[in-house]
Amino acid sequence: MKKIVLIASIFFLTVAFFVTYYIHANTQVDKEDWFSDNREESLDEAETSAVDSINYYEASLAPKVLTWGSRGQDVKNVQWKLLQWGYFNSAVDGIYGERTYRAVRWFQSKNGLTVDGVVGPKTAAALGLSLGVARDAGGAKTAGVSRNEDITLIARAVHGESRGEPYIGKVAVAAVILNRVEHPSFPNTIAGVIYQPGAFTAVSDGQINLSPDNESLKAARDAINGWDPTYGCRYYWNPATATSKWIWSREVVIKIGKHWFGN
Amino acid sequence: MKVKFKKIVVPSILVIALVAIGIWGGYQYKLKEEYEIVLNNSYQRLFYDLKAHVENVQVSLSKVLLAESKEQNVLLLTKIMQEAYSAEEKLGQMPVSHSDIAKTEKFLNQVADYSFAIAEDSLEGKPIDAKNREALVNLQNYTDYLSKELSELHKKIADKNFSFGAVKRKERRDLDKTNENMLNTRLIQLEEKMTETPELIYDGPFSDQVTNVKPKGLGDKTVSAEEAEKIAKEFMNGNKVAKISMFEEGEQMNKTARIPAYTFSITMQNGKNSPAIYISVSKTGGKVVWMTNTRAVTEKKLSVQQAQDKAQKFLEDKGYKSMEPNYSLKYDGTVLFNFALEQNGVTIYPDLIKVKIALDSGEVVGYDAAQFLKAHYKRDIPQPQISKEEARGRVKTNFDIENVRLAIIPKSSLEEQLCYEFKGKYQGSDFIVYVNALTGQETKILKIIKNENGTLTF
Structure with missing residues (x-):
């Protein structure tokens, strides 16, 4: 009898130990994420794509290459394009596997590119995509520079804030973020505006960490390239769910989808 | 037991x-x-x-x-x-x-x-x-x-x-x-x-x-919602409009919007399944502020040059003469062109219009004149006080210059400045250097970040 008790207790202790260890390990990861905040995504991209990733900075300056095993939004974009053009008929999952590899080779052979199954700058250009992560050395004022990291960050905010809204409503949310950057009462960087405590519910509840869909990315790009359907608004709210009294004192300019936009 | x-x-x-x-x-x-x-x-x-x-x-x-x-x-x-x-x-x-x-x-x-x-x-x-x-x-x-x-x-x-x-x-x-x-x-x-x-x-x-700056390029005619709807339909000429509806505006549209305008959503007759087209017409002056067709572009048949010609022609049809393309950006199967006004050989950057062309059919899928309407007025361009050569003397000697021209650039946000614009290379990177054409001061330096999709076209 004592034996049974002993075995049972050892068994439970081991289970208990592994359970706590497992949970601990998991939360530990969360903690690190918390520190790296908005860099997280771009870091991932740089790590997976650069061939011999030395550090983030250099990797982002080198032309990006996607190969078997790459993961991330860029792979999704490639898969999406290939799917649209009928070269690829599997799930757009952001993982560069065998099917993606075959589809890329097929696409390359059809388009007179070197058939190597690797998406480099040329193949990406033929697909109408840009993989390069250009760094903006001159600040936000260097006109027309590709700001991929900013675009993904805005797209993530848009995705978290306005899923289910019409396209113009998504661009409007992105435009509000950019209008805030320009306004004196708000932080002067895109990350500053998005991560301002309490500013966006999608940031507070973590939805901003979801990877953005194609439409959000497109909306972010359209907004960064100048389209502002809100005519300069800095606030928006959903009248059905808004709880803050203060927000009702804002001046409404336009109503798009479920959101009201104002100043 | x-x-x-x-x-x-x-x-x-x-x-x-x-x-x-x-x-x-x-x-x-x-x-x-x-x-x-x-x-x-x-x-x-x-x-x-x-x-x-x-x-x-x-x-x-x-x-x-x-x-x-x-x-x-x-x-x-x-x-x-x-x-x-x-x-x-x-x-x-x-x-x-x-x-x-x-x-x-x-x-x-x-x-x-x-x-x-x-x-x-x-x-x-x-x-x-x-x-x-x-x-x-x-x-x-x-x-x-x-x-x-x-x-x-x-x-x-x-x-x-x-x-x-x-x-x-x-x-x-x-x-x-x-x-x-x-x-x-x-x-x-x-x-x-x-x-x-x-x-x-x-x-x-x-x-x-x-x-709080007021737009300068609108004119002063007030336009009703019906007239604006007509203007919007005319702007989409060649395409048959099946349905047009207006977005509800807030009470303070006229007071706080940068350009008070009517905003419409249009469905085309030939495109039941394609997404809506959005268009905005200013309340004063009845100018189209922006237009966007959100349809997806899957094929690419046109070259960037062909697209540029289409964009240029489109602007001329809409009454915007002497606009010159300065920059183009390729994305999502489209090319976005930045056009700036040219007046007496001087490029006026504040007067900017953007035109987006779909590379499959050459159709205009995006148009944005907000910047132009805000900034444009009939300018008296001053005579430059220093010559091109003098201005060159103010720029670093081993800056390898490819192109020089006169341009008006926005200085901060209210004033404008007449400058010599030097485009060139320094230590392998592309830069644009601006020298004040009146005082000879070096006023601004822009660094161009190369990207395979974006091209400076001057």
Whole structure:
């Protein structure tokens, strides 16, 4: 009898130990994420794509290459394009596997590119995509520079804030973020505006960490390239769910989808 | 045996399970504590930094009032700018709601912006005049008040072992009443005081004049919703409009919108399944502000050059003559062109129109004239006071120049400046250097970041 008790207790202790260890390990990861905040995504991209990733900075300056095993939004974009053009008929999952590899080779052979199954700058250009992560050395004022990291960050905010809204409503949310950057009462960087405590519910509840869909990315790009359907608004709210009294004192300019936009 | 099993085994299993849960719970609690400490520390640091920055602003402001030489002033003013921006950035990260600190943030932004504007003026040879001095004294007083309030607040926080984390989580019951709203109420008081700050008159991106600027290029005819609908339909000529509906506007559209306008959503007859087209027509002047067709572009048949010709032709049809393309960007199967007005051989960058062409059919899928309508007016372009060669002399000698032309560029946001524009290469990178065509000063340097999809076309 004592034996049974002993075995049972050892068994439970081991289970208990592994359970706590497992949970601990998991939360530990969360903690690190918390520190790296908005860099997280771009870091991932740089790590997976650069061939011999030395550090983030250099990797982002080198032309990006996607190969078997790459993961991330860029792979999704490639898969999406290939799917649209009928070269690829599997799930757009952001993982560069065998099917993606075959589809890329097929696409390359059809388009007179070197058939190597690797998406480099040329193949990406033929697909109408840009993989390069250009760094903006001159600040936000260097006109027309590709700001991929900013675009993904805005797209993530848009995705978290306005899923289910019409396209113009998504661009409007992105435009509000950019209008805030320009306004004196708000932080002067895109990350500053998005991560301002309490500013966006999608940031507070973590939805901003979801990877953005194609439409959000497109909306972010359209907004960064100048389209502002809100005519300069800095606030928006959903009248059905808004709880803050203060927000009702804002001046409404336009109503798009479920959101009201104002100043 | 059976009795023994019930009496010993079952309870011991339960006890062990309880211990296991206890260990697990302990871990969880420890983790929570750890997070809280990390969070608290970073907020504490933020607060110390904020205080230090504000104090530095205050000290430098008082030095500027004393300093006599131009060089010293410029150094101090740029320091003020940097410190004030840092303070503003730190304030924006505090765990308080935006509405409680918006005015304080604005104040700090404008301090930074204002000192930069005066620094620029100083460099151009304009001394700090009595008006500037008065504004600086004012700013110094407010900064003084701000830094005093912050140290007051900080003393209280340090005394009562106040936890920022608790404020953030709004866990009121853990804190006594005085603590709970301290951060908020103090900052709200500040906020009320900041409302009284006088409007600063200067030329910088954050000045009140810039945010309230009225569009110049609209004309003065008022357009009704019906007329606007007609204009929108005409703009989509060649395509049959099946349905047009207007977005509901808010009460303050006419008062606060940058360009008050009617916004329409259009469905085409031939495209039942394709997404809507959005178009905006200004209330004054009845100009199309922007138009976007959100359909997906799958094929690419046209070259960028062909697309550019289509865009140019489109603008001419719409009555925008002598627009020249300066930049193009390829994305999502489309090319976006930036067109700037050309007047007497001078490129006028503020008058900017963007046209987006789909590479499958050459159709215009995007149009944005907001910038043009805001900035455009009939300009009297001054004669350049220095020659091209003289201007070249002001630019670094080994800057390898590919193209020179005259251009009007927006300086900050209100003024415009006639410049010689030098495009070229330096140490393998592309740059554009602007030299003031009236005074010969080097005013702006842009670095071009190469991207396979974006091309400068001049």
